[in-house]
Amino acid sequence: MFYTGGLSFNFARNPYYRNSYAYAATHSIPGYVPPGYNALRTTLLQKERTHVEGLLKPIKDFWLKNGVSIVSDGWSDPQRRPLINIMVVLDGDPVFIKAIDGSGEFKDKHYIAGVLKDAIKEIGHEKIVQVITDNASVMKAAGSLIEVADTRFASVIVMLKRFKLIKRYLQAMAISDQWASYREDDVGKAQKVKDLILSDLWWDNIDYILEFTAPIYDMLRIADTDKSCLHLMYEMWDSMIEKVKAVIYQHEGLEDDQHSSFWNVVYDILIDRWTKNCTPLHCLAHSLNPKYYSIEWLLENPKRITPHRDYEISMEMSKYLDRHFEDGNELSVVKFEFTAFSGGRFPSPAALTDRRNEEYIHTATQMWDIGGDSWNESDIHGGAGILESATLTLDELELEAIVIGNASTSATTSESEVRSGFVTCQK
Missing domain, CATH: 3.30.420 (Nucleotidyltransferase; domain 5)
Incomplete structure (x- = not known):
């Protein structure tokens, strides 16, 4: 079966395969006849096809x-x-x-x-x-x-990797006697290829190209799989860009804050590509990954911040949620849950509304601007007496009377005393 039937050697590891032989060796199966040639290629084959079609x-x-x-x-x-x-x-x-x-x-x-x-x-x-x-x-x-x-798929990089792998053989080919036979077709091209293959500078350039493109290639390899990686893409792009810059700046002997014309060209290409591919869904997936809130991840790079503190990520995530949850109540619940998850809030135009709905009413700081230190929860249900002072302004007679009353113990009211009376009233 294995040598003539084309079965994989891995099939011998199948426990059912091994059990079938053990069973056949210890039991007699009277009346059993294995399927014949004609049945295998006609009726049984058609039944198997029908079975597969049902699965599909x-x-x-x-x-x-x-x-x-x-x-x-x-x-x-x-x-x-x-x-x-x-x-x-x-x-x-x-x-x-x-x-x-x-x-x-x-x-x-x-x-x-x-x-x-x-x-x-x-x-x-x-x-x-x-x-x-x-x-x-x-x-x-x-x-x-x-x-x-x-x-x-990064075919140029793959080809350069192959060049590096067979470098010694390419150089041996270029200096061999048989190389002269290629010169008959195009003498100039043959000489140029030979010069490049034997040039240390050319190989150094290949090393440099492979080095600064390695982060890009690695990221593409990760993305080009069947495994779920949407929640990793935003951070992978950020890390990849930083790695490419580090290689280029090290090669050019530059400090992080110095100018590099070559890096600017590479950076513009990468950012243009990322701008076309990045969507609000990427930002949402990034924001919901617990990894990017961990101390270990944040300490790996001093420039890193948690997703909810990143303005761009939060704005794009808000765009997705606003489009996906048309019901305002559902949207508020989702944002409340995210706030509880991340320990932050949305820096979006609706943030103040969200903060009021989440904190002003429901949390320990509820009604912080009503009634001051003397307020308690029963005041909300038991009457509005304490709220009267909260609506006063400097133009109201009641407030003026309070200020004057506080200053009546002295014939001359100082500015600090007036301010003290005003603060007391406001409290």
Whole structure:
């Protein structure tokens, strides 16, 4: 089974596989006949396909509602046959549709376009949002599609990493006798390539490029997984930008507050990209991650602050909540819960209203400006007598009488005494 049937060696670790042999060795199974060749390739195969289609039905039911992407990629099987995979992807749930054997076919743009059109018809054009292929020139040439766009994933960085890995072999190639055979096609280009491969300065530049792009590459690698990372993106971008700056400034021998023309160019590119990708949802997810309120995380960098103290994050998060919770009461409850979670409040135009609803009425500082030290909770329910003084102004006769009364013990009322009487009245 393993050597001729193509089973993976990992299958031998399956406990059910091992138990089946143990059972067969100790029990007789009278009347059992294993499925034959014809049954395996006809009726049993059809039943298995029906079973798989039943498992896929809950996923396919959402295709029309949410729209899907057709993903196509070329590869070769163990027999070296050129295959074209067709898959459908929706919200991280890929479904394999079919593999097309391209043996004997001239795979030009017309052939590729035909393959993809057939896939669109099979799935249903009304369900298709986009078609994604690799960067092969024949794929780009199949312009009967919606749009042709590059889908590189840090391909330049990957290539430079590969150069570093095979540096010694590249240099050996450039100084070999066989290198002269390449000079017949383009002597100038061959000499330039040789000069670069043997140049220490060129390799130093590659080292520098890989060093300051490493934080960017690492972040892209983390984001390009099926694992949930939305709650990490905002901080990853901030940390990545700081790391890139540190590498560039160290390379140029600059202090943190000095000017770097190259860093300014890189910074503008990174910020422009982040501005296009950052959404209020990123800020909300960042704000709800307990990690970013921990002492350990804050102490890693003196510039770090908790999310609720970051004006930009709080404003963007407020935008999301304002759009998501149309009911004002629900919105107030959500903001109250976030305040309890973060220990802070929203620095938004509605912050004063939120603070009144959350603190002025419900917390230990409730009604702080009513009645002063002599106020107690029963005054709210038992009468408004204590509130009368709270509404007085300097223009009212009652207040004037109180001030004069406080000063009547002296023939001459000093300014400090008048102020003292006024403060007493206000209290």
